[in-house]
Amino acid sequence: MPEGRVAVVIEDEPDIRALLAEVLEEAGFDVHTAGTGLDGIELVRRVDPVVTTLDVSMPGMDGFETAKRIRAFSSTYLLMLTARSEEIDALLGLQSGADDYVIKPFRPRELRARVEAMMRRPRSVRAETSAAGVSRSADGSGWLDHRGLRAHPEMRMATADDAPVELTRSEFEILIELLDAGQRVISKADLALVLRGERGMPSDFVSDHDARAIEVHVANLRRKLGDSSARPRWIETVRGVGYRLTT
Incomplete structure (x- = not known):
């Protein structure tokens, strides 16, 4: 064993x-x-x-x-x-x-x-307070940043306006995908495949209950960030498709 x-x-x-x-x-x-x-x-x-x-x-x-x-x-x-x-x-x-x-x-x-x-996902539960850092795109430090929402994939840390955010594994993985994608829309099916460790597989492998689970994870993520689906600061819904970062 x-x-x-x-x-x-x-x-x-x-x-x-x-x-x-x-x-x-x-x-x-x-x-x-x-x-x-x-x-x-x-x-x-x-x-x-x-x-x-x-x-x-x-x-x-x-x-x-x-x-x-x-x-x-x-x-x-x-x-x-x-x-x-x-x-x-x-x-x-x-x-x-x-x-x-x-x-x-x-x-x-x-x-x-x-x-x-x-x-296949990292066995980590909490996202902790970040050390001082800047956007990965700026200096290669590994941090992803969008309007004060920051996360580090390897250190499993996330902050919103410099305040620590505690996220589940699934919420953290979704946040990283969205931050990494920028303005590109990520579908619910693609997010479900990421959480299952099957990135790049055909989307017909995703069931309706997988898609609904993504909706719940995103709703929980927004709640913890203090974000609003009606007037989003960070994550917006593209109806019928999925999610992306706000412009």
Whole structure:
């Protein structure tokens, strides 16, 4: 088993919990399971998994609150699971710090593909305060800058008007793509492929729920930046296409 491939499954239904554990074990993970949110939080704290699957609808502490508490101390990749009738809950789960979601009933191949795609992203959660720097285009320092919105891809740091901004992995990757593209429009499909580690693949590989997840990530990014979709300072929507930096 590759070093560091530890996973935690938090699921209250025993049959689904066993299936998730089996799928992840076949993918080469050392799997630990929990039946409640509280037990799952302590398990994540104890074993420090690289991947955690988390059910949205659990008795007691639900998946949203569990995700928030886990994200407060762990950089584990969080994959939310939700019933088809609760897909909107999965999108809300992205606001709680989840990296991606899968709709029940899921196919084992899809679950494995999403886990592997998540693991191709840097395992970093917080964007911290930058050191003094200037735009990458100005002096080659690596900083990207747009009207006071700055980010450094390698150092995983971002600031808005010199104030630190805390971003999830997905939000940070989207910010970097937009800053790097300048005035060029980036489609939702292209952003979804970037987050899945499949840059350059045909856009028909992107599902509707991937596109909706991008909308939620961008909405969360704007909220953290204090930006407005109606009167954007930094990120504007190109209806029917995607997003770009403001002119």
